Structures are given as C-alpha cells and as structure tokens.
Amino acid sequence: MESIFSFCFAILIAPLLPAVIQKVKAYFGGRQGPPLLINYYTMAKLFKKGSVYSTSTTFVFRLGPVVGCATSVMMLLFFPLAGIAPLFSFHGDVLILFYLMGLGRFFTILAALDTASPFEGMGAAREAFFSTLAEATVFGILILFFRITGSLSFADFFAGTQSLAITGAYGAQLILVIVALYIVMLTENSRVPVDDPATHLELTMIHEVMILDHSGPDLALIELGAWFKLLFYSAFLSMLLNPFQLENVWLNGLLFYAVVTFIYMTIGTVESITARYKMNMVPKFILTPFVLVFFATILTMELIK
Amino acid sequence: MDTMFVSLAVILTGGALALLFARQFTLMKVATIATTSAGCLLGLVYSLSNLLGNTGTIEQSWHWLHIFTLAFKVDSIALFFLVPIFTVAPLALVYSYHYMNDKLKATRTAVNYFFFAVLVASMAMVVTASNIITFLLAWEIMSLSSFFLVVFDYQVKENRQAGYLYFIFAQGGAMILFAAFAILYRYTGSFDFDTFATIPESIKLLVFILAFLGFGSKAGIFPLHIWLPKAHPAAPSHISAIMSGVMIKMGIYGIFRIYLLLQASTPLIGEIVLMTGMVTGVLGVVYALAKQDIKQLLAYSSVENIGIILIGLGIGMIGVSEQNQTMAFFGFAGAFLHVFNHSIFKSLLFMGAGAVLHKAKSKNIDQLGGLMKRMPVTGRTFLAGSIAISGLPPFSGFIGEFLIYYGAFHGISNHRVPFILAILAIVSLAVIGGLAAACFTKVVGLAFLGEPRTDNAAQATEAGSSMTMIMILLATACLVIGVVPEPFIRLAFAGIKDIPHISGYDTQSFLLIVRHIAQTGAIFIGLLLLISLFRKMLYIKKKIDSGPTWGCGFTQPTVRMQYTGTSYAAEMIDFYRPFVPVKKIYTGITRIFPGKTTWNTTVEDVAEINFQQRLIQPLLKILGKLRWIQHGKIQLYIAYIVLAMIILLLFIAVP
Numbered sequence: 001m002e003s004i005f006s007f008c009f010a011i012l013i014a015p016l017l018p019a020v021i022q023k024v025k026a027y028f029g030g031r032q033g034p035p036l037l038i039n040y041y042t043m044a045k046l047f048k049k050g051s052v053y054s055t056s057t058t059f060v061f062r063l064g065p066v067v068g069c070a071t072s073v074m075m076l077l078f079f080p081l082a083g084i085a086p087l088f089s090f091h092g093d094v095l096i097l098f099y100l101m102g103l104g105r106f107f108t109i110l111a112a113l114d115t116a117s118p119f120e121g122m123g124a125a126r127e128a129f130f131s132t133l134a135e136a137t138v139f140g141i142l143i144l145f146f147r148i149t150g151s152l153s154f155a156d157f158f159a160g161t162q163s164l165a166i167t168g169a170y171g172a173q174l175i176l177v178i179v180a181l182y183i184v185m186l187t188e189n190s191r192v193p194v195d196d197p198a199t200h201l202e203l204t205m206i207h208e209v210m211i212l213d214h215s216g217p218d219l220a221l222i223e224l225g226a227w228f229k230l231l232f233y234s235a236f237l238s239m240l241l242n243p244f245q246l247e248n249v250w251l252n253g254l255l256f257y258a259v260v261t262f263i264y265m266t267i268g269t270v271e272s273i274t275a276r277y278k279m280n281m282v283p284k285f286i287l288t289p290f291v292l293v294f295f296a297t298i299l300t301m302e303l304i305k
Numbered sequence: 306m307d308t309m310f311v312s313l314a315v316i317l318t319g320g321a322l323a324l325l326f327a328r329q330f331t332l333m334k335v336a337t338i339a340t341t342s343a344g345c346l347l348g349l350v351y352s353l354s355n356l357l358g359n360t361g362t363i364e365q366s367w368h369w370l371h372i373f374t375l376a377f378k379v380d381s382i383a384l385f386f387l388v389p390i391f392t393v394a395p396l397a398l399v400y401s402y403h404y405m406n407d408k409l410k411a412t413r414t415a416v417n418y419f420f421f422a423v424l425v426a427s428m429a430m431v432v433t434a435s436n437i438i439t440f441l442l443a444w445e446i447m448s449l450s451s452f453f454l455v456v457f458d459y460q461v462k463e464n465r466q467a468g469y470l471y472f473i474f475a476q477g478g479a480m481i482l483f484a485a486f487a488i489l490y491r492y493t494g495s496f497d498f499d500t501f502a503t504i505p506e507s508i509k510l511l512v513f514i515l516a517f518l519g520f521g522s523k524a525g526i527f528p529l530h531i532w533l534p535k536a537h538p539a540a541p542s543h544i545s546a547i548m549s550g551v552m553i554k555m556g557i558y559g560i561f562r563i564y565l566l567l568q569a570s571t572p573l574i575g576e577i578v579l580m581t582g583m584v585t586g587v588l589g590v591v592y593a594l595a596k597q598d599i600k601q602l603l604a605y606s607s608v609e610n611i612g613i614i615l616i617g618l619g620i621g622m623i624g625v626s627e628q629n630q631t632m633a634f635f636g637f638a639g640a641f642l643h644v645f646n647h648s649i650f651k652s653l654l655f656m657g658a659g660a661v662l663h664k665a666k667s668k669n670i671d672q673l674g675g676l677m678k679r680m681p682v683t684g685r686t687f688l689a690g691s692i693a694i695s696g697l698p699p700f701s702g703f704i705g706e707f708l709i710y711y712g713a714f715h716g717i718s719n720h721r722v723p724f725i726l727a728i729l730a731i732v733s734l735a736v737i738g739g740l741a742a743a744c745f746t747k748v749v750g751l752a753f754l755g756e757p758r759t760d761n762a763a764q765a766t767e768a769g770s771s772m773t774m775i776m777i778l779l780a781t782a783c784l785v786i787g788v789v790p791e792p793f794i795r796l797a798f799a800g801i802k803d804i805p806h807i808s809g810y811d812t813q814s815f816l817l818i819v820r821h822i823a824q825t826g827a828i829f830i831g832l833l834l835l836i837s838l839f840r841k842m843l844y845i846k847k848k849i850d851s852g853p854t855w856g857c858g859f860t861q862p863t864v865r866m867q868y869t870g871t872s873y874a875a876e877m878i879d880f881y882r883p884f885v886p887v888k889k890i891y892t893g894i895t896r897i898f899p900g901k902t903t904w905n906t907t908v909e910d911v912a913e914i915n916f917q918q919r920l921i922q923p924l925l926k927i928l929g930k931l932r933w934i935q936h937g938k939i940q941l942y943i944a945y946i947v948l949a950m951i952i953l954l955l956f957i958a959v960p
Contacts, residue, residue: 050847054854056756058677060688066840070832077828088828090821095710096698099738100829103697106742110688113750113868115854116674121868128746129877132739139735143728146714213855217843221836283880297728301721 002249006084010076010235013257014227015039017234017264024268039227046220054213056116064111065214065221071104072228080155081235082256083245089155094142097154098135101188104225105131112210123209126279130194130206133286134187140293141177141184147300148173158239167243173296178240180289180296185233187286189226192271194282234263306363306379308351309387309433313426315344320422327415330408337418338402341425342395348429349391356384356799364435374496375442378435382565385641385800386432386558389648393550394425396775397543400656403769404543404663417457417541423450424547431555436496437486444482444555448475448523451552455540467532467539474532478522485515485563501566509569516563517577524556526615527585528912530608534596537604538668542659545600546652549607554644557614561640564622565804572626572722579619579726583733586612590740591881595908597870599658599668599748603651606694606744609737610647614640616730617709623723624716625806632727634801634810635712642797643705646786650693650702653779657687660768660776661752666761670748670870675757679765682773684753689780691745693787696738699826701786704794707822710734711815740877747873756864788826791819871906884911 019036026033035041053061078093080086109128112120145157148170157164166174187194190207197208211222238259246252277285319341326333355363366376398421405414427450430443452475456468489512490496492504504512522529533553537545564574589608596602621636623629660683662668665676677684693700713734716727757763767773786793798812856862878885890905 047843050849051844052850052852055851056675056854058684058754060677060754066833066836070829070836073832073836074825074829088821088825090818090825092707092711092818092822093825095707096703096822096825099696099698099703102695102738102742103692106692106695106697106746109746110750110754113746114754116755116864116867117854117856117862118866118868119857121873124746124750125868125873125876128743128873129880132736132743132877135735135739136732139731140728143714143717143731147717152711152714212857216847217840220843221840279876294728301724 002084003087006081006253007076007087010081010231011073011228014231015043015224017231017261018227020261020264021268021271024265025272028269028272039223042223043220046223047217049216051214051216051218054115057114057213060107061111061114061213062218064107064114065218065225067107068104069221069225069228071100072225072232074100075232076228078154079232079235080158080239082249082253083158083239084249084253085159086155089153091151091153091156093153093155095152098138098142101229102131102135108210108222111214115213117213119209120212123206126206127210130187130282130286133283133290134184137180137184137286137290137293140290140297141181144173144177144293144297144300147297164240165243166241170300173299174240176292176296178237180292181233181237181240183286183289185230185237186267186270189230189233191267193274193277193285196276231260234260237263306365306377309348309379309429312344312348312351312391313429315347316341316422316426317344319344320419320426323415323418323422327412330411330414333411333415333418334402334405337415337422338398341418341422342398345391345395345398345425348387352384352387352391355379356381356388356796362803366435369438373438374436375439376436376497377430377433377439378498379433381800381803382558382561383432385796386554386644387429388796389551389554389645390425390428390432393547393648393652394421396779397421397547397652397656400546400659400772400775401541401543402771404541404659404772406769413457417454417544420450420453421544421547424454424552428552428555432558435498437490437498438496440498441479441483441486444559445479447552447555448472448479451475451544451548454544454548455536457541457544458539461539464539467535471532471536474522474529478519478529480519481515481522482519482559485512485519488512488515498562498566501563502568504567506570509567510571510573513563513567513569513574514577517560517581520556520559520563521581522556524553524560524611524615525585525608526556526581526611527588527608528915530585530589530605530611531910531913531916533608534592534601534604534910537607537655538598538600542600542655542662545603545659546655549604549655550648550652553607553611554614554648557611557618557640557644560615561618564618570626572623575619575622575624575626576722576726577619578615578622579730582612582615582617582619583729584612585609586616586737587733587740588884590737590744591878591885592908592910594740594744594747594874595878595885595887597670599661599670599752600655602670602744602748603654603658606654606741607647607651609741610643610651610694613706613709613734613737614643614647616640616734617643617705617712620709620712620716620727620730623726624712627716627718627720627723629716629718630807630810632712632716634807634812635708635715635815637801637804637807638794638797639705639708639710639712641800642708642794643702645793645797646693646701646705646783649779649782649786650690653686653690653776653783654694656772656776656779657683657690660772661765664768665765667759670752672759673752673757673762674755674864674867675753675762676765677753679757679763680753680767683768683776686773686776686780687753688749689783691749693783695742695745697742698822699784699787699829701783701790701793703787704790704822706734706738708794708797711818743874743877747870751868751870751873755867758864758867788823788830790823791816794819878908886911886914 019038023033078086078088109124112124149157195206242259319337323337326336362380364378366374369375427443427446434440434443452472455471458464493500525533586609589605589612593602593605617636617640621633624633624636693702696702696706713727713730886909888907888909892902
C-alpha cells in the first residue's frame, strides 16, 4: 500500500520539481520566474492540442515518445523512493533497468532520425556518443555498490545491514560516487554544462533538437519521461546523500523530498553560474566521473591493512 | 547417434539433388531446399531431444582407409552447438528460394546448394568429432566448402580477392591447428581427444595458444578478423547468414573444446581469453560503427559478438581457476546462450541486408533511406533484430548478456587479477552495449528511416514472400526469447551440464531471477500498451496534420542534407582514433576561382594495415629472393617432390 502511494506521489510530483530549477535560475537572473505549477499548465496545454507529423516519418516516430516515457516510469517502479520498498524488485534489476533506459534512448534517437532533418541527426549522433560514455560510469557505480552490498537491486542497495550510507564504513567512496552520479545525472538529463535545455539555437543542442518535430500529446509524453528520469536520478542521489532513516514514514518522506528539492536547486545553481561546454570538451567532462568511480572501486580492495 | 548420421545423409542427398536437377531451375531449388531442410529438422529434433532428455555421452567409430579411425562422440556441448547449425541452415535455405532467383546462373546456384549441404554436414561433424583425424577432416571440408560458397559471384574481382583472403586465413589457421595437434600427438602418441589431458602441464599453455590462434582465425578474434568484413559482403546473403551466424561459432567451439580437453590448471588461459574478448568486442563494434556498407558493418558486428562470447567464456574459465562456481557457471552459460542468440539475430540482419541489396540495389547506408515505408516487413524485422543485437530488453540479446554480467559481478572478489579483470569485463560489456546501440540506430535510422537518398532506394519494393516469411519468423524468435527466456536459458544450462567443474550447480535461485526478468519484460510491455492507449485517447477527435519536416526556417531542404552514416559516426570514431585510423583524401582549393575538388574519407582497419606492413611486405621481400625455385619446368617439380619424400623418410624413425 505504502509502495503504491509512494509511486503515485512520485509520478504526480515529478512535473513540479523542475519548476524549482526555473525558479532558482530566475532568482539568479533577477527575475520573478514562472509559477511553480508551470509544468502542469504546460501538460494540460499540450494534452489539449493535436499534432503535426512530418511526411517523412513512420510509426517509429510515434513510438519514440511512448517507449521513452515507459522506460522512465519503469525506473520509478523499481526504485525505493524515500526508503519505501518499491513495487517490484529482484536481484539483478539494476541491469535490466539501465538497459531499458538504453531502449528508451534507442527509440528517441530513431524517432529523431526518422524526420530526415539534419539538425535532429546531429542531436541524435551526440546523444548516442555521450550516452556510451556515461554508460561506463553507471556500470562502474554498480560494481562498487555490488562490492559494498553484495546486491544488484535498488531496493537492496538501500536496505539491510550494509546499506549505502554516507556515514557508513564506505562514506569516503560514496562521496566520490555522489560527485560521479551528479555528473551522470547532468549528462543523462541534458542539463548544463553538457546540454542546454533553454537554448533555441538548434546547432548547440542535443536533446531539445531531437524532439523538434514532436508536438501535442507526443511532446507531452517526452517531457513527462524527461521529468521522471530526472526525478529518478535525484532520488538516487538523495538516498545516497541522506544518512538518516527516520521511524516515521511521513517524516522520512518529507526529509527525502527535501533533499531531492535541494538537488534540483543545485542543478538550477549550476545552470546559473556555468555556461555549457564546447562540444569537444563534453566527452572529457563525462569521462571524469568514470575515473572517480574507478578510483573508489580500487579503494574498496583494501590493499593496505 | 544413428539419427544424426541419417540426418547428415539426408542433408548430403539434398545437396546431390541440386547437382542432379541443375537444369530445371525451380525444381532444383525446391528439391534441394526441401530435402536439405528435412535433414536439418531431423537433426534438430535429435539434438534437442537428447539435450533436454537425460542421455549421457554417446560414442561411435569406424575404421577408415584401414589405418585411421573416424570417431564421433556426442556430449551436451556438441549437442548444444548442433542446435544453431540445424536451426539456421533450413531457414537460410528457405530464404534463398527468392534470393537466388537468377536463372542465368542455374549451374552455379546448384553448385552453391551442394556446397551449402556439405558445409552443414561438415559443421555437424566438427562438433561431434572425437579424434584428431576426424576433427581435422571435417574442419578442412568446412573451410573449403565455405570458400566455394563465398566466391559465388566470382566474376567480380573484389569477390575473388575476398575469397582468396578467406582461403589464406582458413588454411593459415588450419596450419596452426595442425601444429597444435602435432604437439599433442607427439606427447600422447594417440589421436584420441580424451588423452590430451595427460600431456605435461608446461606444454598445455603452448598448445592452447596455438589452438586459440588457429580457431580464432575462424571465429574472427582481433586481429585475425580481417577476412570477415571482406568475405561477408562478397558472399550471397543467406551464405553470410550461415557463415556469420553459425560457422564462425565453430571457432568458439574449438577454443572451448580444447580448453576442456587440456584441463590446464594455469589461470593464464582464462585471462588470455577474457582480454582477447574485450579487445575484440570493443574494437569490433567501433569498426562496425565506422563502416557504411551494411554487410561489412554486420561482419564487424559479428567480430564484436565473438568478443562478447569470449568475455563470457573467459569469465567462466577464470571462475573455474578461482573455484568460484557461480562465476564459472554463468560465464559459460551466458556465452552459450549468446552463441545461440547471435545465430538467430545475425542471420536475421544479414537476410534483411540481402533483401535491401536486392531491392534497393545498394548496401551502402549513405545511398539508402526511407526503406521502412517501401519495405515494411524487412524494415520492421530489421528493427527487431537491431534491438536484439544491441542487447536491449525485452529482446533476446539482453538475456545472454545478463548471464555474463551476472557471472562477472559474482566474480568480483578480493584476488587482485580476477578483480580487475571482472571489473574490466563489466565495463567493456557496458561500453560494447552502448556502442552497439549507436551502431544499429545508425543502420535503422539512416537506411530504413528518413528520406531515400537515391532513386533506387525510392523505388525499392518489398522482398519475396519466402524471404519475408523467414525474417518474420526470426524476428518473432528474438522477441520470444526475450519475453519468455526460461526455456532458452534451460537449454543453455543443459548445454553446459557435461562440463566437469560446474556439474551439480544449483540453478533454482537463478531461475527465480529469470522469472523476474520475464515479469519485468511483461510489466514493461504492459506499461507500453497502457501509455499507447492513453496516447490514443488523447488523440481522439484531434486535428492531425502532416507537413514537411521543420527545417528550422530553411525553405528548400533536399534529401542530401540529411545526416549520413559518416557524419553520424564521425565524433565517436574520432574518440577512438589511435585504434581506428581515418584516411582523408582532399584535393584542396588551389586557384582563386576554385575548380572541382574532392573530399574522401575511409576508415582503415588497423589490423589490416599492420598485417600488410609488418608481415606481408617483409615476407614478400624475402620470398621474392626465392622466386628462382618457381621456374615452370615440370620435370624439376617432380624432382622436388621426390626429394621432399626422401627427406621426410629420413625423419620418420623406424622403430
């Protein structure tokens, strides 16, 4: 029961949180910013609209948003939000989930290429490239977590005796992981400094340019998928950052979402104070967390005793 | 065992029928396809029933030419490798009914069907042989028959060259194999496989490395893979399917068999196999990404998949030497399952490429586009195959890779070398997976989606019914294995049950995980349907327009402005540059009013370049000095033969 409630709450709140980023950016820019419920309004607006499809496209173009959204929802189904047991979980689920995310990306890329637009091709090529680099880091993190917890499931990472806590025995390694995961989050969710979700110059974008031709409910599904994905990554970070597990479920949930909101605020801050990197800098930036994670893994070998 | 020989006899009869009816084109095709396929199905029933039933090993032998013994032995490993042989062969044959439709080449087609039957029979003999003579005999027949299959279009110069290159690699590899077996014979004095374990421990590593190189040249391990991307584009597509889907796995079988027979205790063997697998896998997929010729790309992707299989085997071998049963069991099981899966989806993809080549008259991605609308069945099945080969759930490729991951994760221990190797294996599997997805989004996205780049592509039509039927069947198999993996995982488990180190491993807890994977797949598909339904509802009574793709304000887009395969892969290739050299030819702008200039880039194979510069050219230099031996006078050649025999007689010590 708790699990279902937690999942539904996450689905409902996912569109709210990105507005926090916009608020923070507005604050830095000295503006008032959009209302916090902006994304719900956008959703309602997009759902009401019809669509324009390019004559070049096939069924793949229509399938893209659905697959993308479904894979993101899968992540939330298997993740122990606020430490509450997820709806589904088994030993090995992280592998299938990260591969499902790959499936979502596969279809997003195909949908972009389906339009025959050179801009979207460019975005697709970059998305494919950067995600291969980020994948290595993700699996590096999984190796480390398997070392620490002996498990390959999100639920077990944060449950049991050897759970991942920053105050625990492996706190030092976890700090490295948190930095790494933060960078992966920025990469996978197309945030500054890898990608700029706000720019309107097509040549500089990755994710936004891939969805140029989507409109109406299709676009809404893509946006929803993106918000769920961002929520998943920040929930992951939040579970690592927050060492406290309170007895009261409600208080614990409150604390969890407070940390999540804090992470969203940091994203807004990063976007306000840094510019996006030149494209040739991006691969170096994405490879940095891999080195961090690899080093953290080596540390667990306990070479010096 | 007798059933298998009956099935081989039927298969060979099918091949002979082709020669017999060579003049009646359609009759010949129907007769040979029906007979050979029937033989294959009989063999498939035999291997599956014995694999899943609880029969032990079966042996049989005949005397041949008075002094040799042809010995066969069927254990679970042999049975498992028989499954892809007998599965892919009939499918490729049925596919060929519409693919081989050039009546002017009737004789040649008949010969092709004959060698096809010989190839299938010889592969079945390779995996069941149990002494050196039988094995090498079958191995050579396999290499030669596949050579004739490759040079089907021998009038084209490139095809002949590709054929010769394949021939050299096949025979060069066989030569090294002969060396390995000669050493074994020297120590054991017996042709029998079962005696190999008795040789001294110090020799085992040498024998294994020789055999690894010999079998590796067939399997296509890096850097011995260079015949693959040449031979596959030259061969007809159903031949590519059986060669890439099944024949190169004979190399894997050889490596694994020799490993089991030697029973070496050194951990080095597993480490060599694993590291070769990682290099082969990553570089294979990077080169696949760099190629624009679909069949060449698929050939490199086979190299990649051989890499994945070797990673699995390596994990398994390290597991054995570390006495980590979980690691060993899942490494081997994953490799076996991937052998089977790869034979399915790679055949599918090669058949799709063949259909494209037939109908759109090109296999170059940069000249295709928009085929999904014009060839809906080929396009959709190719998409399914692409998802499967990229290892994405809920399709078949993921299941094999999951087993390997599972084994590798459980191999993370405190021992330094296995620890580092297991980590590297996991990371390289992840990188391979990402790059494979990039590679196959490129093929599907640029060849099948978008707008056609040439008139030929625009006028393409759907392939013949025998071709589409087989592709639908294979695509369905890819999905079924992914959604209902348990029977196929059990098949892989049955395949490895005769490996001594891991017999008796309890798989119950893992089968529970398998059920969870199936459940996850079902949840995902359910979610997909739910969201699709939701989307459908949102579109009820909505205005849906269609128009040109938004060109960002540009009013006159042309199809040539689309992203090409070259541009799609450019950044990724650049990242791996030291290993993937790109040759650029640019004539440049010379005058104030520039004339026509050209810009050409080709991705060169680093292994090929080094082979040429480091091995072939020095060899030619040295051997060129010995040219005088070849003078063309027959009588002197006969003298050479006599001389050689006398010298050999001196070496054979009479006891």
